[in-house]
Amino acid sequence: MMGHVHLIFLSAFLLVSVTSETFDAMEGEAFTIKCPRWSPSVKITWYHTVTNKMIPTEEEGSQIFSLNQFLWFLPTSREHSGDYTCVIHFSNNSTKLYNMSVQVHPYKQGVCFPSQIRYPNDTGRGKIVCPTIDNYKNATIIQWYKNCKPLQGERYFMAENYVYISNPGKEDDGYYTCRFTYIHKGNVFNVSATRIFISKVKHSPIRPQILVPKDKDVIEVELGAPLSLKCQARLGIKKQPLAVVTWDVDNISVKSLEFSRFHEKTRSFEGRHQEYYKETTLHISEIKNEDLQANFTCVVVNEMCNTRATVTLKLKAQCEDGKIYDAYVIYPKTHTNEDGFVEHFVYQVMPDILENKCGYKLCIYGRDIYPGEDTASAIEKRIQRSRRLIILLTHQLINCKEPAYDQHIALYNALIQNDTKVILLEMEKIGSYEKLQESLRFIIRQQGTIKWKEQRAVHPQPSNSKFWKHVRYHMPLILKSSYSTNAG
Ligand SMILES: *[C@@H]1O[C@H](CO)[C@@H](O)[C@H](O)[C@H]1NC(C)=O
Ligand SMILES: *[C@@H]1O[C@H](CO)[C@@H](O)[C@H](O)[C@H]1NC(C)=O
Ligand SMILES: *[C@@H]1O[C@H](CO)[C@@H](O)[C@H](O)[C@H]1NC(C)=O
Ligand SMILES: *[C@@H]1O[C@H](CO)[C@@H](O)[C@H](O)[C@H]1NC(C)=O
Ligand SMILES: *[C@@H]1O[C@H](CO)[C@@H](O)[C@H](O)[C@H]1NC(C)=O
Ligand SMILES: *[C@@H]1O[C@H](CO)[C@@H](O)[C@H](O)[C@H]1NC(C)=O
Ligand SMILES: *[C@@H]1O[C@H](CO)[C@@H](O)[C@H](O)[C@H]1NC(C)=O
Numbered sequence: 001m002m003g004h005v006h007l008i009f010l011s012a013f014l015l016v017s018v019t020s021e022t023f024d025a026m027e028g029e030a031f032t033i034k035c036p037r038w039s040p041s042v043k044i045t046w047y048h049t050v051t052n053k054m055i056p057t058e059e060e061g062s063q064i065f066s067l068n069q070f071l072w073f074l075p076t077s078r079e080h081s082g083d084y085t086c087v088i089h090f091s092n093n094s095t096k097l098y099n100m101s102v103q104v105h106p107y108k109q110g111v112c113f114p115s116q117i118r119y120p121n122d123t124g125r126g127k128i129v130c131p132t133i134d135n136y137k138n139a140t141i142i143q144w145y146k147n148c149k150p151l152q153g154e155r156y157f158m159a160e161n162y163v164y165i166s167n168p169g170k171e172d173d174g175y176y177t178c179r180f181t182y183i184h185k186g187n188v189f190n191v192s193a194t195r196i197f198i199s200k201v202k203h204s205p206i207r208p209q210i211l212v213p214k215d216k217d218v219i220e221v222e223l224g225a226p227l228s229l230k231c232q233a234r235l236g237i238k239k240q241p242l243a244v245v246t247w248d249v250d251n252i253s254v255k256s257l258e259f260s261r262f263h264e265k266t267r268s269f270e271g272r273h274q275e276y277y278k279e280t281t282l283h284i285s286e287i288k289n290e291d292l293q294a295n296f297t298c299v300v301v302n303e304m305c306n307t308r309a310t311v312t313l314k315l316k317a318q319c320e321d322g323k324i325y326d327a328y329v330i331y332p333k334t335h336t337n338e339d340g341f342v343e344h345f346v347y348q349v350m351p352d353i354l355e356n357k358c359g360y361k362l363c364i365y366g367r368d369i370y371p372g373e374d375t376a377s378a379i380e381k382r383i384q385r386s387r388r389l390i391i392l393l394t395h396q397l398i399n400c401k402e403p404a405y406d407q408h409i410a411l412y413n414a415l416i417q418n419d420t421k422v423i424l425l426e427m428e429k430i431g432s433y434e435k436l437q438e439s440l441r442f443i444i445r446q447q448g449t450i451k452w453k454e455q456r457a458v459h460p461q462p463s464n465s466k467f468w469k470h471v472r473y474h475m476p477l478i479l480k481s482s483y484s485t486n487a488g
Pocket of ligand 1: 049085097098099
């Protein structure tokens with residue numbers, strides 16, 4: 001029985017000896033060590049271990065003194081290196097001893113902390129607490145450093161006793177030093193403390209995977225129509241430092257084909273489980289014959305490797321009516337109308353309602369036909385491939401001596417070839433139609449006009465208003481299937 005107790009005592013004793021800790025400090029800074037156990041009911045005394053001399057409480061001019069649980073060095077000097085013992089006196093007169101070792105390191109030019117002066121690593125999501133600062137009353141952090149360089153930038157949020165890194169990644173791993181000042185009886189002391197930060201949520205690349213398109217996909221297109229090709233790839237966990245998703249046309253980067261029919265738009269996002277995706281959409285303003293022979297390759301690169309998917313285009317079998325647009329829009333193009341309302345209507349209001357809300361596709365000069373294109377033939381092709389003709393009737397359009405080219409062609413198509421239906425939008429009160437071209441008067445006699453109400457510019461009419469209902473009544477049915485299936 002006694003032997004057993006003795007063994008426990010021995011092992012407890014060994015454990016204490018082994019865990020005797022070393023504390024590293026910078027020369028000339030404030031420093032304090034803490035006796036490991038403390039409660040208000042115990043009394044603590046500090047000793048120089050070797051000489052067994054008690055260390056008194058603070059006196060005038062003392063650099064080293066005890067204060068309850070703490071042993072203070074204000075400031076440290078090299079002679080303070082050595083062993084210290086704190087003795088805990090319990091109320092039942094028993095005592096407990098802890099040995100501690102202090103090592104004071106001289107300041108070296110160009111080294112912001114000796115490698116020994118490190119507090120426990122911080123492995124976390126971005127909050128790095130300044131080590132030991134809570135031992136110093138009213139301490140003020142002057143500066144944070146990472147690998148000895150001052151921390152600055154919007155990603156760092158400095159609080160009273162910690163710094164917070166938003167969205168930390170591998171690149172944030174390193175040595176973080178906080179430097180703060182401590183004022184004791186009017187004397188200012190520096191303190192610095194360093195710890196390693198290892199971000200918990202590291203980005204890790206995965207073998208990049210192209211979700212769309214599938215390699216060797218053949219995409220059906222219509223000549224003259226615009227096309228958007230989306231390439232979406234999964235690149236890893238968390239935001240990747242290297243993440244390229246881009247399109248090549250016949251092995252030439254779209255980026256180098258500036259001012260061409262090709263434009264790229266890229267966005268990235270995180271999905272479930274912090275999976276990092278990036279997608280780049282290649283916008284082609286108008287499909288030309290040469291595109292049918294080209295290879296469109298999506299190239300994806302991350303830290304691990306690269307991968308690609310190539311698609312080609314083929315003509316859509318001409319089922320349905322071979323039209324691309326639901327309506328071609330004719331409006332007065334000279335900018336003389338005083339409040340710019342017609343432009344606003346054509347470029348904003350009408351696309352918003354007919355395209356975004358109703359799903360029609362419009363052809364608008366200046367938007368879908370660019371100045372500089374071979375205008376005459378472009379206009380003619382577009383009109384031929386539109387199911388409807390929308391004409392905005394304004395005084396300006398009526399008073400124009402020579403009808404605009406597209407108006408001329410369009411009415412020819414509509415009336416002579418009886419190919420395209422016309423929708424007349426009376427945007428301003430016309431009154432008498434006397435001055436109108438005979439062809440327009442003919443159409444008005446047949447079907448009338450749809451009249452835009454007056455309070456227009458300020459409050460665009462909602463899509464369910466009478467006006468738009470009326471317009472939609474004259475628009476073609478939306479043949480969704482003709483866009484997605486190959487019924488030919
Ligand atoms: C503390 O150190 C002294 C001197 O090395 C040693 O005699 C003593 O046993 C140690 N005490 C403890 C609790 O480790
Ligand atoms: C502790 O020691 C003091 C002084 O030696 C004595 O007066 C007191 O009775 C002791 N207390 C206990 C709980 O042994
Ligand atoms: C702290 O991080 C450093 C660098 O990654 C590592 O070498 C060391 O083992 C870590 N220490 C602990 C106690 O985890
Ligand atoms: C700490 O700061 C507060 C406010 O600045 C001051 O009122 C207080 O006296 C300071 N305490 C010490 C111990 O310096
Ligand atoms: C504290 O550090 C600053 C900046 O390194 C220095 O200018 C200043 O003299 C130091 N103060 C003391 C009391 O050592
Ligand atoms: C397109 O890719 C195919 C298959 O890799 C290749 O045989 C062909 O030469 C490529 N065409 C062009 C124009 O690069
Ligand atoms: C483009 O690259 C592919 C694969 O590297 C190759 O097969 C093809 O011949 C290249 N085409 C041109 C036009 O260089």
